[in-house]
Amino acid sequence: MNLTLHVWRQKGPRERGRFVTYRATDVSADMSFLEMLDVVNEGLLLKGEEPIAFDHDCREGICGACGMVINGRPHGPKARTTTCQLHLRSFRDGQELWLEPWRSRAFPVVKDLIVDRGAFDRVIQAGGYISAAIGSAPDANAVPIRKENADLAMDAAACIGCGACVAACPNGSAMLFTAAKISHLGLLAQGQPERYERAAAMVETMDAEGFGSCTNHNECEAACPKGISVAFIARLNADFVRARLTEGRRLEQVGEGGV
Amino acid sequence: MNLDARIPQGPLEQKWARHRAELKLVNPANKRKYTVLMVGSGLAGAGGAASMAELGYEVKCFCYQDSPRRAHSIAAQGGINAAKNYPNDGDSVYRLFYDTVKGGDFRSREANVYRLAEVSVNIIDQCVALGVPFAREYGGLLANRSFGGAQVSRTFYARGQTGQQLLLGAYQALERQVARGKVEMFPRHEMQELIVVDGRARGIVVRDLVTGELEAHLGDAVCLATGGYGNVFFLSTNAKGCNTTAIWRAYKHGAGFANPAFTQIHPTCIPVTGEHQSKLTLMSESLRNDGRIWVPKKQGDTRPPAEIPEDERDYYLERMYPSFGNLAPRDISSRAAKRVCDEGRGVGPGGQGVYLDFAEAIGRLGEDAIREKYGNLFEMYERITAENPYKVPMRIYPASHYTMGGLWVDYNLMSTIPGLFVLGEANFSDHGANRLGASALMQGLADGYFVIPYTIGDYLARTPRHSVSGDHPAVRAAVDAVRARIARLMGIKGKRTPTSFYRELGSLLWERCGMSRNRAGLEEALARIPVLREAFWRDLTVAGEAGELNQSLELAGRVADFLELGELMVRDALAREESCGCHFREEYQTEDGEARRDDARFAHVAVWEYTGEGRAPLRHEEPLTYESVHLATRSYK
C-alpha cells in the first residue's frame, strides 16, 4: 500500500516548524506504523536528508515513549492503542496522514515529533510516591488489602505516562495523569499516611507546570491508550478538597502545640 | 587480571550476614561528601540510586530515555520470584537457590545465588511498602503463580505488567530523592566513555542527546546498571535503545567481560513477519502454564490448525520432557522449537513458528477464565497478528531476549576496575548459562535495593579520598576520545545506513552464534565480522549534525560497539567446547540431542581481557567450586 505523510518538521525548540510531505510507497499492511516511518527514514538518510525524529523505545505499548498526533488524534485512529502498536492495516491504501507532536504549553517541542515531558516527572516529584525507606518494610502480607482495592489501584497504576491525555485535552490539562497516580497510591493501605498532602502537592505542581485546568471534556479518557477512567479524577478532587480542609485544621493544631 | 571473587568464608547460609557485619561503614556525617554516579534507571539503577541517596550519598543518575520511568525493565510481563513460601507448597531459600543454580546449568557462583534467594523475600516486602499493586487473593493476601518451569508457586505478579509496576515503584522512590535534592537526574544523556584516574573509576563522559554537548561527570565511584546486550542480534525483545555502549567502554578500559556467549533465546515470541521487522514481541512465558505447544507430525503440512486431527499433531515438549512438558526451561524449549522447524514441520509464513494452543484450556476452564488470566496478552497478540488466539492457536518462535553474560563482578558487584560497580543485567553474576523466568527482576532489585547500598560503603570507606579536577589529563583525554569518535562517524559520508549494517550483523550472529553453534559456523562469523566492521567505518552514512538531537548518530555509535562485541561473543562461543544452558555447541550433545556439559574442563567463568585495538583479547578463568550442590546433569524428562 501507499501513504502520503504530512509530517511536522521542527529543528529545535525555538525554531519555526512546518509540514513537509513524504510518500511511503509499497509498504505492507502487516508493518507497524513506526516500521513504516523507519522505512521512510532509511530513504531520507540515503538521500542525505535528516530523518524524522520521533520518540520510541519498547515498541510494545508499555514504556510510554512514543506518541504523536495522527490526523488530529493522539496515537492515531485505534482506541486503546499506542502509536507503536498501530499497524498499517488500520489505514487505507492511498490515505493522507498528518503527523504532529503533542501540542501543549507544558510539553515544549524538542525536535520534529519529540516533545519534552519533564513536567510529568516533576509532578511525581511533588508527591507521587510512598516514603518507605529501603530496608525497613514489614512483611508483605502483614497488611491485607481488599482485592477490589488492589485491582482498582492496578487499573490506575497502568498509566504509561505518554502524555496523550494532555495532548487530547482542549485545555492541555494533566488531570488524568495526576489523578491516576493519586488514586493508585490512595487506594492502598501503604499510601494512606501521605494521602492528602500528596494530592495537594501534586495538584499545585501540576498547575505550576503550565497544565490547564479540567473542564470535564473527557477527551483524555478517549485518547488514553490504557483506558484509564475519568472516574479517577473524582477521587483526585475528593482528596484535594479534603486536603484543603484538613490543612486549615492542622495548622490550628500545630498552633496549639498539637500534632 | 585479578579474578578474586572475594566470596566470604563460612557456611553458605551465613556468608551474606557475616559479610555485612564485616563490611566497613562510612560515617553518616561523611556520606554526603561522596558522589556516586549511577548510569541507568531500570530496576537496578533506579533502585540503587534511590537507596544510596536514602543513605545520604550524593547521587547523579543517567538514562538515555526522556524519563527514568521508561527504562527497559518497564516491559517485563510475567513476574518476580521470591522464596516467600506463602502458598505453603514447599518453597524455601534453599530451593530457590538450588533451582537457580541448576537452571543456570551449574555455571554460576553458589554464594551469589544464595544471597539472591535470601534477599528475594525482602524485595517483595519493600515493593509492597512502596505501593506496588501486586495481584491479590480475595482474602487480601498476595497471589502467586508458578512460572517458567518452577514446581512451586513463587512468582509474584501485577497482571501482565509486573516490570512496569516494579519499575514505577523504584522510579517513584528515585523521584522522591530527586525532590529531596539527593539525586540529580540526567535523562536523555548517553554514557560514551569511562574516566579512570590512577586505576580507579572516577567518572564518565556523557552526550546530552538533545544538544549534542559532551559533559564529564566526576565522582567517587561509578555504577553501571545499563541492562543487557540482547540487541546485538538486531531483532530481539529488548527495547530499541538497549545497547552495550556503557559496558563496552568499561571493557576497553580493562573491565573483564564474563561469558559473553551466554545469551538467552526466549521460546515464546511472535514470529518475524517480513523484511521490515524492527523488533520482536515477547508473549509471556506464563502462557505456557495453560497453552500446549505443538507442530504437525508431517513435514510441510499447510492445513489450517483446526483441520489437523489430534493424532497428526506432535506435542513435542510433552513427548520429549514428560515431567516438565510445556514448562521445560527456556533454553530447552527454544532448541526444541528450532529443531522441529529445521525438520520442516514449522508453521506459518516461512515455516518459522510453532503453535501455542489454548483450545484444551478453554474447554476445561472456559474462555472467561482464560481471559481473566491472559486477557491483555491475547489482546496484544491479536493487535500484532490480526488473529484471534481464542479461536486459532497462537504462533510463536524463539527470539533473543536476555543476556546472562556481562561485566565480571566480585561478590561486592565490583568489576576488575576498582570503583566500577555493575548491577542488574549488565553484570554476569547470578544466572550462569541460563536464566530462569522471573529471576531477572529479582536480581535487578536485589542488586539495587539490597546489595550495592552495603558494598559501596565498604569500598568508599577503604579508599583514600582525592578529588579529581575537571581538567585532569584523564578527563580531557576521555572527552577528546569521544569527540574524535563522533567526528569520525559523522565524517565517513558513505552510502550505507547504520541500520543496514546492524541488520547484517544481527542475522549473521543469529545464524552462527544463536540457538545452536558449531565450530565451522563460528569460525566463519569470526572471519566475517571484521570485514563488516571495516565496511562500516568506510561506508557509513549519518545525517545531520553532531551538535543537535541526532538519532542516526546515536544508532551509529551503538552499532559500532555491537560490531566489536559480536566478535567477542563468537570467540567465547568457540572457546567453550561444551554445551551448557543456552550455549549449545552441536559437537557436544548426547545421542538424543541434549546438551553435554564438560565439568572437568569448563566448570568456570570465562573472563575476557581487552588488550588493544586489533589484538586478540585474553581469556581468563574464574573456577567455580561447588560446596553445597552436587553437579548433576540437568534433566527435565
Ligand SMILES: Cc1cc2nc3c(=O)[nH]c(=O)nc-3n(C[C@H](O)[C@H](O)[C@H](O)COP(=O)(O)OP(=O)(O)OC[C@H]3O[C@@H](n4cnc5c(N)ncnc54)[C@H](O)[C@@H]3O)c2cc1C
Ligand atoms: C519483553 C521482556 C519481558 C521480560 N519479562 C521478565 C519477567 O517477567 N521477569 C523477569 O524477571 N525478567 C523479565 N525480563 C528481563 C528483565 O526485564 C530485565 O533483565 C531487567 O529489567 C533489566 O533491568 P536492569 O535494571 O538491569 O536494566 P534496564 O531496565 O534495561 O535499564 C537500563 C538502563 O540503563 C540506561 N542506559 C543504557 N545504556 C545507557 C548508556 N549508554 N548511557 C546512559 N544510560 C544508559 C537506560 O536508559 C536504562 O535506564 C524481561 C525482558 C524483556 C525484554
Ligand code: FES
Ligand atoms: S514505544 Fe514504548 S509505548 Fe510505544
